[in-house]
Amino acid sequence: xxxxxxxxxxxRVVSSKEWCRGRVFTVQQDRVIEPSGIQAIREIxxxxxxxxxxxxxxxxxxxxxxxxxxxxRQSLWELVAGHKEPGESxxxxxxxxxxxxxxYSARSMRKLLDVFPSPGLxxxxxxxxxxxxxxxxxxxxxxxxxxTQKIVTLAEAERWIRTGRIxxxxxxxxVLYYARFVRxx
Numbered sequence: 001x002x003x004x005x006x007x008x009x010x011x012r013v014v015s016s017k018e019w020c021r022g023r024v025f026t027v028q029q030d031r032v033i034e035p036s037g038i039q040a041i042r043e044i045x046x047x048x049x050x051x052x053x054x055x056x057x058x059x060x061x062x063x064x065x066x067x068x069x070x071x072x073r074q075s076l077w078e079l080v081a082g083h084k085e086p087g088e089s090x091x092x093x094x095x096x097x098x099x100x101x102x103x104y105s106a107r108s109m110r111k112l113l114d115v116f117p118s119p120g121l122x123x124x125x126x127x128x129x130x131x132x133x134x135x136x137x138x139x140x141x142x143x144x145x146x147x148t149q150k151i152v153t154l155a156e157a158e159r160w161i162r163t164g165r166i167x168x169x170x171x172x173x174x175v176l177y178y179a180r181f182v183r184x185x
Contacts, residue, residue, distance in 0.1 A: 010035040024048070024083050025124075047124035051093040053080040054112070054174045055104055055131045060183070062157055062175070063134075064166075065101055066148040077150075077160065078168045079175070081126070090127040098131055100140045101147055107133025112182060115173050128174050130182065154179055 014031040025047040033039050055063040068075045082097040084090065091109050098104055110130045117126060141147050157175045160166040166175070
């Protein structure tokens with residue numbers, strides 16, 4: 001099997017300027033020569049990546065959370081998720097986020113897929129995990145998180161996607177991927 005080239009092997013960065021450094025990400029402007037030879041200026045958000053968790057109970061029900069998202073100016077139904085901490089493995093981060101946001105721990109955590117939520121401007125890669133063998137515990141949300149939990153059937157989650165009740169892209173991707181390629185396999 002041919003090894004995929006890394007983006008850094010195909011793109012030459014001529015210059016880079018950091019515009020802003022935040023708690024989780026930076027915003028920078030890069031002057032690049034892309035693989036096709038095109039010279040361009042790209043403004044990107046550099047993000048360490050995220051983990052996403054799809055908690056599935058023994059009876060096939062799934063756990064969704066709802067929280068207010070300032071950028072969207074509304075509360076959204078989502079899968080458990082959070083950014084990767086420095087030096088943290090994706091599976092460790094997935095276990096941490098599941099416990100913090102829901103209180104549950106998982107006997108098994110299996111990576112399903114990874115996605116780039118907005119590759120035109122954001123470097124973030126989201127690693128999506130299936131969590132099974134769930135044991136209830138006490139949630140430990142961050143101080144600025146107000147999270148509601150709901151256990152739903154997979155069919156209900158798919159209906160919520162179809163009707164626009166679930167609009168978060170990582171949740172749409174995770175639920176539909178699981179429904180189409182994992183659960184029915």
